[in-house]
Amino acid sequence: MTTPDVTPAHRPDSAESGGARGRRRPIDPRLWRYSASVRGYLVLSVIAALIDVAAIVVSALMIGRVLAGVITTDARALGDWRTDLIVL
Numbered sequence: 190m191t192t193p194d195v196t197p198a199h200r201p202d203s204a205e206s207g208g209a210r211g212r213r214r215p216i217d218p219r220l221w222r223y224s225a226s227v228r229g230y231l232v233l234s235v236i237a238a239l240i241d242v243a244a245i246v247v248s249a250l251m252i253g254r255v256l257a258g259v260i261t262t263d264a265r266a267l268g269d270w271r272t273d274l275i276v277l
Contacts, residue, residue: 248277251276251277258270
């Protein structure tokens, strides 16, 4: 079986045309144009995710604080931990 003679596709940034390799921009400008309608949603999604992460971290810290306090101190009544439990 023989392979057909196929010429490579012309690339405007190839070395034959004098262009330097790697001179393209990191993000295609068409991507920015096509993604304009999604940017607001993406920003809101990132903000909501950051709020969720902060809430999870605060909850974990408060649970740890209450459990460690109940184990290590004599304050075992709910009234003693009211403020911490309200934050939770």
